[in-house]
Amino acid sequence: MSNQSWQLLNPETVLSIPLKKTDPVELYLPLRKLVASKYSESDAEKVESVLETLNKCRRDMVERRGDLSLPMQRDCLIHYFKCLCMVESLFTSLSSDADADADADADPIIFVWYDAFNPEHEEGVFSQRNGIQLEKAAVVFNLGAICSQIAASYDRTTALGRHLAMEAFKVAANFFFQLWKVFAKDVVSATLDLTPLLAQFLHALFSAQASELELQPQLLNDARYALHQSVHLLYARAVTLIHNVLRAAKLKHVYCFDRTWATHLSEKEGFFGNSSMHSWNLAQAEAPQRESSIPEQPDAECVAEILVRGICRRSIPNLQQIYVDLILSEYNPFKLMKDGKLVAYPWDMPPRYPTDSAILSSLMSSLLSGILALLPLKKSEPLNLYESLRNYFVLKYSESVAKRVEGPLEMLHKLRNQMLRDDLSLPLRRDCLIRYFKCLCMIEPFFPMNASPNPPVFVWYNAINPQQDSSQHNIHLEKASVLFNLVALCTHIALSCDLTTIQGCRLAMEALNEALNWVSPLPGESKKASGTIDLSEQYTSKIKNEIVGLKHKFPHPQSDVSSLPEYPASTNDPSSDVTEQFLLGYCKAHSLLQEVCEAACLDLLSAVSPVKIKDGNLVANATLEAALENMSLQETSDGYMYIAGGVTEPTTN
Incomplete structure (x- = not known):
């Protein structure tokens, strides 16, 4: 293979783009003043946390960008x-x-953004008076840009680095697809970087680079025509679009746009095109030693990649239950409190809320009947997963490999201990079970652990008849049992809601929807485990049918139009309720980001992720570890018992 051809396949040769820059804007004061005048002072107090966080995020984007890492x-x-x-x-x-009062005293909010490809900042674009369209489009552009930079920052000669870069380029492409199809169309007098044409080109570019990285192991080891052709078509589309972009750049007098991109992409297109197939095959035949000079991935890299792929497996249900997290989750950065107040934690601080169970009751709903009335959580024997898994990695790989992954193994062990506790509140136990299930998916590829002399033994008791148990080395028994407990826990949450309130109705409905999400993969896991009767397909099918029936029994407000998709609507006009308006916006953003940011592995880069990727290693989040350590009952002088911030009834002597 020629040096030029080899360079074109070099994973270090990728393109990324800079972020747009903007001028500072004060958002908190004018928006809070608006809420107080249009709604009321009490309404302003309910949402001021969101306004403060909004203002801080934008200030950090402008003032702290140079001090922040890409993630x-x-x-x-x-x-x-x-x-x-x-x-x-x-x-x-x-x-x-x-528009109604041109002489309004309030200072308008004007956003100013500069072309990402014009470093001199000579032609900033001003938003329309109090218009948000430019701001949203610019933020979507920067989300795509930062993902492209994250992808380019990884060592793509390693399996883990290549996987993360591929996923980051896919997400970047998704953001630019949204910019192209939705957000750029609303921008008036856009700079070159916010035109639909450039967004379409960047979508094609990053899709091509993601596909090349995804197919790179096959591209390096065989010359199948179909693989080359699929990448070739993506680069061909990018080449066509970049020539249109260059013409548009000239018209907009953006002469600093890097024209070497066109040459680079044309070479990529030619290399993967039909004309390069014969030279590729010939090069392989003539220079096999060059092929064999590619270093094999060390075991540590392979293990890290397998763990990352495991935690991002599609077998984890894509939970769309926004309201459950808003009200109950201890770790969601946005929280709806019992008094209707919306709390938004700063982006760089892990949230620590008091457990707010005001809409939960200790009494089960009178609607409870049938199987659901007798659906306790399954119980299990304690198990030291950390020790058995670490010993396995030492035996199969090496001590150094075991050290590189011991952080997640410790987290896994702690989560298992906590999820079995009966004294945790329903919200805390749900959080714990979900995180533990994700960690189980992370280690699943290493099962069955045939190379280990002492593989872990999972022991689970029948939820209906605790005298019966199942004891197996099979991780699918563990996964099926955790799924069962998530289903049971979500039904307990739903049946504990105060159905006389709109919040209680919404939470109950969403908790049942989440229970149905968790019950879907349960039969598949159960078939691989052959556990107790409560995990049988027949029994789980009955549970599913009863949950569906229970949803129809729940009371609904009289309004036929739901202000939140699939949830009971408020009887009040949504436009008269500022909290409702904020919730609608949150749901839209959450749904869009769920659709675009499908790569769960990128969340492993976040500062608030329970398991993080740091310097090529998987490490546990120290903040969450501390929270798990402190998740114990502490009696205070006022006679109340606090469970990780949640209050229970006073104790009696």
């Missing part, structure tokens, strides 16, 4: 986008008020 910039942008969608209705009100 931290991504965290900040995602958090800001959610807050921005929450307040979008306020900008509509501001624009309407300004």
Whole structure:
């Protein structure tokens, strides 16, 4: 293979783009003033946390960008986008008020953004008076740009680095697809970087680079025509588009756009095209030694990649239950409190809320009947997963490999201990079970552990008849049992809700929807485990049918139009409720980001992820570890018992 051809296949040769820059804007004061005047002071107090976090996110984007790592910039942008969608209705009100009263005393909010490909900042674009369209489009652009930089920053000669880069390029392409199809169309007098044409080109570019990285192991080891052709078509589309972009750049006087991109992409297209197939095959035949000079991945790299792929497995249900996390989750950065107050934690601080169970009751609903009335959680014997798994990695790989992954193994062990505790509140136990299930998916590829002399033994008791148990080395028994407990726990949450309130109705409905999500993969795991009768397909099918029936029994408000998709609607006009407007915006942002950011492995880069990737290693989040250590009952002088921030009834002597 010629040096030029080899260079074209070099994984270090990828393109990424810079972020757009902007001028500072004060958002908190004018938006809070608007809420207080349009709604009430009490309403302003309910949402001021969101406004403060919105303002901080934007200030950090402008003032702290140089001090933040690429993953931290991504965290900040995602958090800001959610807050921005929450307040979008306020900008509509501001624009309407300004149109109605041209002499309004309030200072307008004007966003100014500069072309990412114009470093001199000579031609900034101003938003329309109190318009949010430019701001949203610019943030979506920067989300795509930061993902492209994250991808380019990885060592793509390793299996883990190549996998992370591939996923990051896919997400970047998804963001630019949204910019192309949705957000860029609303921008007036856009700079070159916010035109649909450039967004379409960047979508094609990053899709091509992601596909090349995904197919790279096959491309390096065989010359199948179909593989080359699939990548060739993507690069061919990018080449066509970049020539259109260059013409548009000239018209907009953006002469600094890097024209070497066109040459690079044309070479890529030619290499993967039909004309290069014969030379590729000939090069392979003539220079096999060059092929064999590619270093094999060390065991440590392979193990890290397998763990990352495991935690991102598609077998984990894609949970869309927004309201459950808003009300119950201890770790969601946004929280809806019992008094209707919306709390938004800063993007760079892991949330620590008091457990708010005001809409949960200690009494089960009168609607409870049938199987669900007798659906306790399964119990299990204690198990030291850390020791058995670490010994396995030492035996199969090496001590150094075991050290590189011992952080996640410790987290796995602690989560298992906590999820079995009966004294945890329902919200805390749900959080613990979900995180533990994700960790199980992470280690699943290493089962069955045939090379280990002492593989872990999972022992689970029948939830219906505790005298019966199942004892296996099979990890699918563990997964099926955790799924069963998630189903049971979600039904307990639903049946403990105060159905006289709109929040209680929404939470109950969403908890049942989540239970149905968890019950879907349960039969598949159960078939691989052959556990007790409560895990049988027949029994889980009955549970599913009863959950569906229970949903129809839940009371619904009289309104036929739901203000949140699939949830009971408030009887009040949503436009008269600022909290409702914020919730609608949050749901829209959450749904969009769920669709775009499908790569769960990128969340492993976040500062608030329970398991993180750091310097090529998987490490446990120290903050979550500390929370698990402190998750114990502590009696206080006021006679109340606190469970990780949640209050229970006073104790009696």
